[in-house]
Amino acid sequence: MRLILLGPPGAGKGTQALRLVEKHGIPQLSTGDMLRAAVAAKTPIGLKAKAVMDAGELVSDEIVNAIVAERIDQKDCARGFVLDGYPRTLAQADAVGRMLKKRKLKLDVVIELTVDEAELVARIAKRAEETKAAGKPVRADDDPAKVPVRLREYYKNTAPLTGYYYAKGLLKTVDGMAGIDDVTKAIEALLKKAGKKAKK
């Protein structure tokens, strides 16, 4: 199963991706996590990406496409994967389409999590507070001052992907304002349907 979780920062993509990993035994490919690991390891990519990420802006398509292309060839992706935070631009969506086509693979479904803007801002602030309370370093981009930039990036560059995948017949929408368990249930119901369709 290959799916994309689409939605603004704070929509719950990461939380739901972890549940999908547990239930379906497929890896979560989070470009945000991969980039943060590159920043922590001070790799050439990490050094390039750090300032852009800290500001809440998008890293170049070239960098993220290369990271994903390398990652999907790893063994644990053979049965599928959950893309979380990628693609984020139309160019990335085209790129992942090409990557899959080249490998004779297909996307099963794209699930959009919708959440009101005020709720997103509150969730990101809560995540920062909880991380701080746990004595862990807070993501620079979870600073409330950076959140408007991240939301703008989302609505400008990523939201158009809903139209892109709708036109391909792949888009499904889930109310991300619902409780975490209810969102999981709605996602599982969609996956069941997508699985049946793929078998036909």
Ligand code: AMP
């Ligand atoms: P995330 O953890 O998904 O919120 O990503 C954190 C940050 O990493 C984003 O604000 C971007 O700076 C960068 N990033 C993650 N994924 C992408 C992507 N697909 N395209 C461009 N930048 C990305």
